[in-house]
Amino acid sequence: MATITLSNVSKDYGGGPVLRGIDLEIREGEFVALMGPSGCGKSTLLRLIAGLEEPGGGQIRIDGRLVNDVAPKDRDLAMVFQSYALYPHMTVRENMSFALKQRRLPQAEITRAVEAAAAKLGLTTLLERKPKALSGGQRQRVAMGRAIVRQPKAFLFDEPLSNLDARLREQMRYEIRKLHRELGATSVYVTHDQVEAMTMADRIVALNDGAIQQVGGPQDLYDTPANLFVAGFLGSPPMNFLDATLAPDGALVVEGQTLARVPPPAGPRPAGLVPGAAVTLGLRPERLALTTPTDGVPARVDLVEPTGTGQVVHLALGAQRLKLFTMGGAAWRRATPWA
Amino acid sequence: MSKTLSRTLLPRLLHALALAAFVAFALFPLFWLLKVSLTPDDLMYGEGVRLWPSRVTLDHYGAVLRHSQFPLFFRNSLIVSTATGLLATAAASAAGYAFSRFRFPGKAWVVGVMLISQMFPLVIIVAPIFRLLAPLGLTNSLTGLVVVYTAFNTPFAAFLMQSFFEAIPKDLEEAAMMDGATRFQALRRVILPLTLPGLAATGGFVFTAAWSELLFSLMLNSSAAVSTFPAGLLGFVSKFSVDFGQMMAAGVLALLPVGAFFLLIQRYLVQGLTAGAVKG
Numbered sequence: 001m002a003t004i005t006l007s008n009v010s011k012d013y014g015g016g017p018v019l020r021g022i023d024l025e026i027r028e029g030e031f032v033a034l035m036g037p038s039g040c041g042k043s044t045l046l047r048l049i050a051g052l053e054e055p056g057g058g059q060i061r062i063d064g065r066l067v068n069d070v071a072p073k074d075r076d077l078a079m080v081f082q083s084y085a086l087y088p089h090m091t092v093r094e095n096m097s098f099a100l101k102q103r104r105l106p107q108a109e110i111t112r113a114v115e116a117a118a119a120k121l122g123l124t125t126l127l128e129r130k131p132k133a134l135s136g137g138q139r140q141r142v143a144m145g146r147a148i149v150r151q152p153k154a155f156l157f158d159e160p161l162s163n164l165d166a167r168l169r170e171q172m173r174y175e176i177r178k179l180h181r182e183l184g185a186t187s188v189y190v191t192h193d194q195v196e197a198m199t200m201a202d203r204i205v206a207l208n209d210g211a212i213q214q215v216g217g218p219q220d221l222y223d224t225p226a227n228l229f230v231a232g233f234l235g236s237p238p239m240n241f242l243d244a245t246l247a248p249d250g251a252l253v254v255e256g257q258t259l260a261r262v263p264p265p266a267g268p269r270p271a272g273l274v275p276g277a278a279v280t281l282g283l284r285p286e287r288l289a290l291t292t293p294t295d296g297v298p299a300r301v302d303l304v305e306p307t308g309t310g311q312v313v314h315l316a317l318g319a320q321r322l323k324l325f326t327m328g329g330a331a332w333r334r335a336t337p338w339a
Numbered sequence: 340m341s342k343t344l345s346r347t348l349l350p351r352l353l354h355a356l357a358l359a360a361f362v363a364f365a366l367f368p369l370f371w372l373l374k375v376s377l378t379p380d381d382l383m384y385g386e387g388v389r390l391w392p393s394r395v396t397l398d399h400y401g402a403v404l405r406h407s408q409f410p411l412f413f414r415n416s417l418i419v420s421t422a423t424g425l426l427a428t429a430a431a432s433a434a435g436y437a438f439s440r441f442r443f444p445g446k447a448w449v450v451g452v453m454l455i456s457q458m459f460p461l462v463i464i465v466a467p468i469f470r471l472l473a474p475l476g477l478t479n480s481l482t483g484l485v486v487v488y489t490a491f492n493t494p495f496a497a498f499l500m501q502s503f504f505e506a507i508p509k510d511l512e513e514a515a516m517m518d519g520a521t522r523f524q525a526l527r528r529v530i531l532p533l534t535l536p537g538l539a540a541t542g543g544f545v546f547t548a549a550w551s552e553l554l555f556s557l558m559l560n561s562s563a564a565v566s567t568f569p570a571g572l573l574g575f576v577s578k579f580s581v582d583f584g585q586m587m588a589a590g591v592l593a594l595l596p597v598g599a600f601f602l603l604i605q606r607y608l609v610q611g612l613t614a615g616a617v618k619g
Contacts, residue, residue: 052513072516079517085510089532098528102519146518156517 001028002063002153002186004049009058011044018044019210022058026154031180031187033201035194035233041210042190046156049188051075062153073102078147079156082163084139086131092118092142093127099150117149120179137168148179154186161196173200194234198222206230231282237312240283240322248275255318257297259283285312285325369594376400376587383584399588408563409589412571416550417596419481419567423488424546428500430493431541432534435500436526440509453494461491465558478559484567487559488549496541503537504530539607543600550597568593 004026011019019041026032034042047053048060051072060067067075078099087095093114100110118124121141131139140160147155157176161169177200180187191197197204198218206213206221206229214226218234225231231239244252244259251258260281262273273279290313302321303314310327375383377395386392403409437443438450468487469478477483507530515525531538553569560566563574568589575586 050513050517052516071521072513073519073521077517079514081510081514083508083510085508085514087511087515087529098515098520099518102524146514150518 001184003028003061004154004186004188005059005061005064006045006049007059007061009045009048009060010056011041011048011053012056017056017210019048019056022212024205024212024215026186026188029184029186031177031189031200031202033197033204034188034190034207035197035201035204036192036207036213037233038192040207042192042207043158045207046079046158046188046190050077050079050156076150076153077156078150078152078154079158080143080147080160082159084131084143084160084163086139086142086146088131091128091130092123092134092145095131095142096127096145096149099146113149114145117145120148121145121175136164137172140164140168140172144176144179148183151183152185154188155180157187157189159190159192162191162193169196176200195236198234206233208233225282228280228282235284237285237323237325240285240288242281242283242317242320242322244279244281246273246275246277246279252279252281254281255320257317259297283322285323288322288324290324290326372587372590372594375583376591378584380584399584400592403585403588403592407585407589408566408574409568409571409592411564412566412568413592415481415565416567416569416593419484419488420546420549422481422485423492423549424542426485426489427492427496427545428538428542430489431496431500431545432538434493434497435502436504436530438497438501439504440512453497456491456494461554465554468555469559472559479562479565480560481565483559484549484556484565487555488545488552492545492548496545499541499544500534500537503534503541507533536607539604543604546600547597550593 004024006022006024009019009022010017022045034045036042044053048055051067051070055068062075062077087098090098096114096117097110100113105113114127115124118127121144123138123141123145126134126138126142131142134142140163143160160176161172164172173196176189189196189200201218203215204218204221205215208229214221214230221230222234225234228241232241242254242259244254246262247253247258250262252260252262260283297317299315299317299322301313302316305312305314310325313324313326315322315324374391376399377397378392379394379396379398382392382394438446472478472483472487475483477486511529511533512522512525515529516522520528551569552567556567556570557573560570563571566574572586572589572593575582575589
């Protein structure tokens, strides 16, 4: 178990910065998700921690020890790759033994460790098979097994579930989380999937354009996003962004309708938030409700998507569009005037 | 029914015929080689052009093995080709791995120069090569041939090996390095076993190239003691006659090791060349 500390880490492949001024402290035993769209630098950040890439600047420390110039093999971190990267010419047992053999552990100890890990992951009957004779889910498990058998300082996951189908992904999500609870090892998990980040992580690091946008617990990021990127990235269906004007009385006016009010500021009012200012109003689809004609804002129903648990209702509010999620089962029909 | 049958049958038949014609065309010289090597001297010209002589004999083989210097040439060829195959494959693997995995200054230049080295007709550089090797005592020597063959075969072999390495995901050696291996250990324990088909294909290619090379062998080595068999074969051509029977028998014998070698690596070769072709 380890702490991982990044200070002012940057990376540039020659075509402009991929990572800029990354400061991050990953605590002992914590499960941290690096989340962002593809190309945001999250995988590069993970590879910097792993030692597979060298940082352009800044410092990386594991348990306080500067590791900028330490080879991957000497960092004692285990990594689960998106492609699983199983050694195709070795059996499952040999795949899982590889790291222990590198360390020249006694054969009896290797056998014991591999069999314990295999039992934990339900791989016992597959130990003598080659990777090509395994299904996608089984390969994923072997990749996990190869990591846990070593009892490393920390686990690094590079989008490990993105090659699995939806059902298997949900199951593995649960199993990885459970493994983390059992082993209590520091874990860094890269994903572009906000559901994975939300459900698995103790803390989420939202990355965009090579920079950290926000760090915090999943619910904190969801409830109080630091910027439009974080607000729009978390949540499905995503947050509605509407062009609004701030009225002198604190009302937020969209298409001539008052949709919300700015709460009285607890501290100093943010700069620029003055009456008449054009602002972006973010509304979560599930926090909107359908109501009676006498009490609400009129909009037109454009499209209804049933999701099973509820419906996503696409609304037209003047020239602007927004979505609403409702658990109610009412049969909303297209073009029904809604008031 | 018969209509669809003829529609699928006819193209298949033509396909098979075309292939058969090609195979016959390609293998006929080999058949002729064998036929002439087995034809007794007195029937060589007496029977006219026949597909098979009325009587066969192994006399030519006996003569070649017992009374000619062919066994010596054969041994020389084996030494030169094996050494060239090993050296060029080793150098090409190292270069191919570096080309496929590392970015280093001057990489484009190295690749470019290696490509250029493949563009000259060899005849042009025979004289300068001779001039270079003579003071080093490398003419009239097997070592000289190995050096020259290795130098000329390594560039193409390196590009071949590069395409094999590129077909192997980088993730694999990164996984090995995370698992506690140095880059070299990852190469040896994970990448190399997966490149065996590529190594076999490259080794086979270089071995064959060295085995059948005539120009340098003829120009650099004049003494029979260090002749390889392609140069040695010319010895069967004398001023007044050509001993076709013995020459062909020597040719058949020279084919054996190459044939055996390819039979051995055939499976890897197809696998290797296609993998390289798809990904390269």
